[in-house]
Amino acid sequence: MAKEPKPQEIISQINYNPPQKSWMDIPVEMKEGMFCYGAKEKSLQTLDFPNVRSWSVLEEDWKLPEKWDKIVLEGIAERLKKYRSFKIFMDICVRCGACADKCHFFLGSGDPKNMPVLRAELLRSIYRKNFTAAGKILGKLAGARKLTLNVLKEWWYYFYQCSECRRCSVFCPYGIDTAEITIIARELLNLLGLNIEWIAGPAANCYLKGNHLGLEPHTIKNSIDFLVDEIEEKTGVRVSPTFNRKGAEILFVTPSGDLFADPGTYTCMGYLMLFHELGLDYTWSTYASEGGNFGFFTSMELAKRLNTKIYAEAKRLGVKWILGGECGHMWRVINQYMDTFNGPADFLEVPTSPITGTKFENAKSTKMTHISEFTADLIKHKKLNLDPRRNDHLKVTFHDSCNVARGMGMFEEPRYVIKNVCNHFYEMPENTIREKTFCCGSGSGLNASENMEMRLRGGLPRANAVKYVQEQYGVNMLACICAIDRAALPPLMNYWVPGVDVTGVTELVANALVMKGEKKRTTNLRGEDLSVEEKADV
Amino acid sequence: MKILFPLLVVIILVGLVFMGVQEANLHLLFGIIIPYVSVTIFILGVIARVVNWSRSPVPFRIPTTCGQQKSLSWIKRDCLENPSNAVGVIGRMALEILTFRSLFRNTQTELKQGPYLVYHEEKLLWLAALAFHWSFLIVVIRHFRLFIEPIPGCLSLLCSLDGFMEIGSPVVFLSGVALLGAVSFLLLRRILSPKISYISLTADYFPLFLIIAIAASGILMRYFVKVDVIDIKAYTLGLLSLHPVIPADVSVIFYIHLFLVCVLLVYIPFSKLMHLGGIFLSPTRNMANNNRLKRHINPWNYPVKVHTYEEYEEHFREKMKQVGIPVEKE
Numbered sequence: 001m002a003k004e005p006k007p008q009e010i011i012s013q014i015n016y017n018p019p020q021k022s023w024m025d026i027p028v029e030m031k032e033g034m035f036c037y038g039a040k041e042k043s044l045q046t047l048d049f050p051n052v053r054s055w056s057v058l059e060e061d062w063k064l065p066e067k068w069d070k071i072v073l074e075g076i077a078e079r080l081k082k083y084r085s086f087k088i089f090m091d092i093c094v095r096c097g098a099c100a101d102k103c104h105f106f107l108g109s110g111d112p113k114n115m116p117v118l119r120a121e122l123l124r125s126i127y128r129k130n131f132t133a134a135g136k137i138l139g140k141l142a143g144a145r146k147l148t149l150n151v152l153k154e155w156w157y158y159f160y161q162c163s164e165c166r167r168c169s170v171f172c173p174y175g176i177d178t179a180e181i182t183i184i185a186r187e188l189l190n191l192l193g194l195n196i197e198w199i200a201g202p203a204a205n206c207y208l209k210g211n212h213l214g215l216e217p218h219t220i221k222n223s224i225d226f227l228v229d230e231i232e233e234k235t236g237v238r239v240s241p242t243f244n245r246k247g248a249e250i251l252f253v254t255p256s257g258d259l260f261a262d263p264g265t266y267t268c269m270g271y272l273m274l275f276h277e278l279g280l281d282y283t284w285s286t287y288a289s290e291g292g293n294f295g296f297f298t299s300m301e302l303a304k305r306l307n308t309k310i311y312a313e314a315k316r317l318g319v320k321w322i323l324g325g326e327c328g329h330m331w332r333v334i335n336q337y338m339d340t341f342n343g344p345a346d347f348l349e350v351p352t353s354p355i356t357g358t359k360f361e362n363a364k365s366t367k368m369t370h371i372s373e374f375t376a377d378l379i380k381h382k383k384l385n386l387d388p389r390r391n392d393h394l395k396v397t398f399h400d401s402c403n404v405a406r407g408m409g410m411f412e413e414p415r416y417v418i419k420n421v422c423n424h425f426y427e428m429p430e431n432t433i434r435e436k437t438f439c440c441g442s443g444s445g446l447n448a449s450e451n452m453e454m455r456l457r458g459g460l461p462r463a464n465a466v467k468y469v470q471e472q473y474g475v476n477m478l479a480c481i482c483a484i485d486r487a488a489l490p491p492l493m494n495y496w497v498p499g500v501d502v503t504g505v506t507e508l509v510a511n512a513l514v515m516k517g518e519k520k521r522t523t524n525l526r527g528e529d530l531s532v533e534e535k536a537d538v
Numbered sequence: 539m540k541i542l543f544p545l546l547v548v549i550i551l552v553g554l555v556f557m558g559v560q561e562a563n564l565h566l567l568f569g570i571i572i573p574y575v576s577v578t579i580f581i582l583g584v585i586a587r588v589v590n591w592s593r594s595p596v597p598f599r600i601p602t603t604c605g606q607q608k609s610l611s612w613i614k615r616d617c618l619e620n621p622s623n624a625v626g627v628i629g630r631m632a633l634e635i636l637t638f639r640s641l642f643r644n645t646q647t648e649l650k651q652g653p654y655l656v657y658h659e660e661k662l663l664w665l666a667a668l669a670f671h672w673s674f675l676i677v678v679i680r681h682f683r684l685f686i687e688p689i690p691g692c693l694s695l696l697c698s699l700d701g702f703m704e705i706g707s708p709v710v711f712l713s714g715v716a717l718l719g720a721v722s723f724l725l726l727r728r729i730l731s732p733k734i735s736y737i738s739l740t741a742d743y744f745p746l747f748l749i750i751a752i753a754a755s756g757i758l759m760r761y762f763v764k765v766d767v768i769d770i771k772a773y774t775l776g777l778l779s780l781h782p783v784i785p786a787d788v789s790v791i792f793y794i795h796l797f798l799v800c801v802l803l804v805y806i807p808f809s810k811l812m813h814l815g816g817i818f819l820s821p822t823r824n825m826a827n828n829n830r831l832k833r834h835i836n837p838w839n840y841p842v843k844v845h846t847y848e849e850y851e852e853h854f855r856e857k858m859k860q861v862g863i864p865v866e867k868e
Contacts, residue, residue: 011653018736048843082838084594085821091591092816095742097734098640098663101647107655117737134741134808141543143739169602173634173641173667174813175822177602207845208853217854218861243863286863287850300597301842308844316847336600339833362609362622366830373609380612409603409620409827412613431645431657435604435619464655 004033004452007496010108010460016101018112024125024145028154030057033453035157036446038062039200044193046204047302051193062153068192069147073130075188080131086184089176090127093120099168099178104439105161108457113158116168116178122155123185156194159185161454163443164297164329165402170435182444187299195298199445203294206306210289211256217243217286223259224284227269234527236519239276241284244317248283249354251314254325254371255292255483258504264486266525267326267504274375274506277515278355278383282323288313291330292483296337297445304341307333310368311342321351322368326504328401328443328482331370335408339366356381372413372481375509379420385514390521390530391422394477396508397469398427399462399489400437401482409435414481414505421512426473432465442488455488456495463496470497478502541729544744548751548798555797559790568793569773570782576800583807588815597836599829602822608831622828631824635817638668663727670720674749676700676713677756684767684774708760718753721746745811748802755795763791 005013019026035057044052055063065071080087099116101107106114113119121143128135128144135144145151164179189195202212209216215223224241232238242248254271258264275282288309295302314322324334339345348367351360358377360369378384398418404410411434419425432438441459469475478489478500489502511524523529558564605616617626618633633639641664645657680697683689701709725746728734759765765788773785785792806812818824851858851865858865 011649014649016647016649017732023736081594082597084591084596084819085600087591087594088816088819088821091587092810092813092820094810094813095734095737095739096641096663096667097731097737098644100733100737101645107647107649112733112736115733115737121737132808141740143741166602169822170604171640171643173638174817175602175634175640175820177600177822180600180822210850216857217863218857221861221863244858245864286854286858287847305842305844308842309847312844312847334830335827336829337598339829340598340836340839343833358610360609361831362607362828363830365833368830376613377610380610406602406604407600409605409607409616410609411606413609416613429657436643460653461655464653468654 004456010453010457014108014110016106016110023112023118023121024140027150028157030153030157032450034161034451035454036160036196036198036448036451039193039195039197043197043200043204044195047200047207047298049190049193049195049200053193055193057156062149062192062194064149064152064192068152071191072126072147072152072188075191076127076131079184079187083180083184085177085180088174089120089181090124090131092174093117093124093176096173098171098173099176102168102171103162103178104165104167104441104461105163105454105458108441108460109454113154114161116172116176119158119162119178120176120181122151122158123181126151152189152192152194155185156189159189160196160446161458163402163439163441163446163458165439165443166406167402167436167438170406179444183296183300186297190299196445196448198448199294199297202445203298203302203306206290206294210285210287210309212290212292212294213256213260215256215259215289220256220259220284220286220289224268224272227259227265227272230525231269231273234523234525235273235515235521237273237276237515237517239272241272241275242282243284243286245283246317248281248317249320250280250282251288251310251317251319251322252282252284252325253288253291253310253322255327255330256290257292257483257487258325261487263490263502263507263526264483264504266507266510267486269525270504270506270508270510271325271371273510273513273515274384277513278378280354283317283319285313285317291325291327291334293330293333294445296329296333300337303333303337307338308342310338311345314345314367315347320349321363322348323351323371323374324368325371326481326483326506328403328484330403330483331401331410332403332407334366334368338368353377355383370410370413371506372410372417375506376413376416379417384509386421386509386512387514388421388423388512390511390524391508392424393528393530394422394508395424395426395473395475396422396477396479396503397425397466397475398433398505399440399466399478399480399485400433401480401485402437402439402443404481405435405437411435414479417505418479418508421508424473426469426475428465428469432461438462438465440482440485440488441492443484447484447488452491456492459488459492460496462489463492466493466500467497470500476500479505479508481505540738540740541743544740545747547744548747551748551798551801552751552794555794556790559793565784565793568797569784570777572797572800573777574782576803580803580806583804584812584815587807587812588819591816591819595837596821596825597838599825599827599834600821601825601827603827607827621826622831623826627824627826631818634823638664638671641667662723666720666723666727669716670724673713673716673720677711677717677753680711680713684771685778687771687775706761710761714753714757714760718750718757721749721753725750741809745802745805745809748798748805752795752798752802755791755798759789759791759795763789765789765792 205214605619
């Protein structure tokens, strides 16, 4: 693994002025620390992907099929027929440059090919050469170039340096969405077996075992049992979750990351406590044990294959509706793709909160509601006994997860929840939140360890905004509603803004939640002493 | 090279028509044949492009949401930035097309000592783009007075508004000046800003030079060389009625202006200038974010290979039973 540079080294290297040489004349250089390892034979095999073989990124020979260029060009032709977005985004960019400095990877690296416009031009140049009259006749003058092995490697390097966060799309006067272009470019790369292992591995796990981490059913149960013990130790309340239970009212689906590592596990404890306190008739599933979808970072087909399990399991168990946990890209898939992929979910009912009676009309067709929508509704109806003073040692800011922000538009619900469970909440600067939020630097399956330098660079704009509120208001806790954030932000904070911790929103809720029959809470879920003495019910 | 080549092409085009009209007397070619051919190519080309785009389906509903979604009744939603129905979409599209909403958000990032990333407001691009497109539109509409007889009241009104400052004779049209100013700014920005210059292609400079030449020749003709508008109107009406007559004694500057416009018309369907049609079809802007409310159908949705629950249970049955997880087959 490459040596991690010091923050000052990274900063001093960043130069937003592009080099003299035209980008077409600069061959790609695989810089260690900036890319992920290639997909393993076994993962490709499990997923029935083409060109199963073992290969290495740094080796010259990527062991491509003989007519790889033909496969790619046919792949482009097929996708031009399937996606209007692709055609339009290939054709109408005027290179106005509005997107150029909106990408976190560009801001953290200064690499011009990380400007969204150039990232798209990497593919557009090939499109022009092979699919437009001007490109065929005028060649380079029309911005066209030939598809070579170097171009393919360049694609691989830079399309796995885009986290599909859609920030550039907000600023584009035509709404050109680099995420869409990256999605299609990755589909093309996957026609040649060119995935990264950090995506292909979890996707293969998810396919066979139901979740990215590859947790088998008994391990899921054991992990949650462990959290149940933890809850009892902290609160004196024994919660009793059920698994694969037929006839439950609600199926709960969340990213498997929350079962496994801190601080996600605290959020998971939060779910368990909240649902117990409400007496919710719900079940976990070990088969549909993944809310996230690394298939979405591979191809639409794989996204659909993995997503299928959620409806299939809801049908098998006979639940009425589905509740989804805190996750970013999971919610992009659920909000914008699931019903189209695998619907109609006519065997389910419109989600209705059994506690407040609120019908979630906005989820009338997909039948799946977000935990923040669900919790905000509970709080609004005063159904939770909350003591926000228990979070008084925290000065909280909120990181909008890219996909929830720009693929859904859920801004107020989590903020409403946080403000009701915490007394100290501060917003980061306006250009770094809501629809303009910055990626954690590790989205779209790029949260491996071998590409840590790239993650730290890409996370710089987010971290820098946190640093601002840390200096201004003493913020010490970064809340989020995304499992990848919970995995990616702690090392990012540690590197750029030491002293700021990361939490899921439901963890904050659980800490403030006064449960029936609980013992006097002396610590929060992390076992830290509660700073404020609970003043005997003032 | 990226800059000089397209400039050279425009100069050659001007030279071509100059020689053709002045020396070779090709009035018929430049006055009648090329205008007809280029208008035909423009119309058919644009239709072909739009039809080609619309032939590809929109398999998924993928609006980029830039405001609060519609969810709980007591949360204020943003109908324009995150529309949940057709009315909202029309509003969002109107804002985008008429006011360049997204470009208005533009910022410029600076990395300061600290380090601090600072996002400065950057409205110049928005302002120049808006001035350019609107003045271009007004100039085009203004030209309709050469194609319609009698001139409708609204057109006369537009012309008098455009010339409200009543400077000079003939009165200076502000739109022409704004057009030339804005397009020159866009060109200078492309050349001088290192980032923009780096991403620019020959195809980005060519239309700018072409439009500058069109605007300049138009301005020259109106204020300096002064051509006879009555003659020209007789000519344009002739073209329209398919009984074209070549105007007698019109300065070559008129032919230059006309020819460059024809080049632009032919260029549009084959270039990025098709963004004028494309923006209407952009799926991230022209769709409502009501994905969970209303099912979107993918016309090419097909069955995929899945790992069924039965296969899963088959694999893990013993382990499931051991920890008391219910199974279908004991």
